[in-house]
Every structure is written in C-alpha cells, then in structure tokens.
Amino acid sequence: MHRHPTTLPAAMLVLAAAAVAPGAARAERAVWIIEEDQRHDDFGLTAVGGWYLTGFGAEARVTFPIVPDGAIEYLNESFALELGAGYQFYLDDAGNFHRVGFPALVRWDFHLTTLWTVYGALGVAAGLPLGRDDPSVFGYHGYVWIIAAVGAFLHIGDVFSLRFEAGSLGVLAGIHFSFGGSEPAPAEPAAEPAGSGPAP
16 A cells, blocks of 8 residues: 655654643643742652763663752752663774663752753763773773763653753753652641631
8 A cells, every 4th residue: 555655754743742732731831939948759760862972872760869858948959869770882983882881870950840840960870881892990981981961851741751961971861750759738828917807
C-alpha cells in the first residue's frame, strides 16, 4: 500500500502536540511561588540522554531530598542529592571508546513558579572507560569527571516533568517523575478584626 510521504511527520506532530497540551494548559495557571515557604521532600526518578561533549549516551538518576526547606528563609529553594548510572559512547581522535559512569551530585533547586524549577548542580562522576588503552585520572576519557551544570524542570503535571541540563557532562534532556512528599499545608483562615464578633 502506498503511503503519503507526509504521514509519518504529521503523526509525530500530533503526538508532540498531545504531549505538550497538558503543559500548555498548566502554563495558563502558572503561579509565581519563589517567595513562598514550601517544603520539598519528594523523591525523584530521572532518565536523560543527549550529547556528552564528544559522544552520546544516556543515564538514570535517583533523587533524594537532603535540605527540603532550603537555606534561604525568604526564597522557595531546596537541596537534593542525585545518584545515577549511565553509558556513553565517545567518538575520539585516538579511537572510539565506551564509558560506564556513576554520577553523584548535589542539586540546588529554585522553585520559580508552579510550572518552572531551575537549578545548579555540582558533583563528580566516577567511571570506567572501556576500549581505551591510556585512560587518564580526570576527564570524560578517565576515571573521574567533575560535574558542574545548570538546568530546569518543566512541570507538566504534579508527578511528571520534562528536564533540561547543560554543563560539563554535555547537553542533556529527558523526563523526571516525583514521588511522595508532604502535601501543601492548608491556608490558615484570616483572623477576624477586633470587635467584629456577633452582635449581642
């Protein structure tokens, strides 16, 4: 059966629109929360992939809250620990090689709105370069890789987010799931003005 050449691109556009639609609806209701006092004690699971400087690969990370209330009283921020495992394939002048890596990093999150969270991260990635005869101690072709990165979460829903990151590892994108965490505290009713009680 003959297929019209635009069938596949059109189908991909429809799927992309369906994936983005919940986020677009959520964007209309986005609320600025950077100055609110919120606790972020949820756990997370991330899958990211992309370009690792001279190669490509993917990794999975697990997120653990370590300072859920943050360090700055008047900002809505928090700290989390991420541990992960990944695989990369490098296109190197001295010969292509593989690397199995285990990143560990501390992430400082700034919760700007109900739609966007941005962060900075520092850490290290222990790794094992495979197929390389002269691995060094540091660097993407060695055993230890210093991580410095900035990134963002685009919250599509309460559990699901898109994630973007750029730094010493490379340029990565993927998905993130949040689990658990405390429910937002209910708002306290406003106190009645003095003398506003029921009439005698």
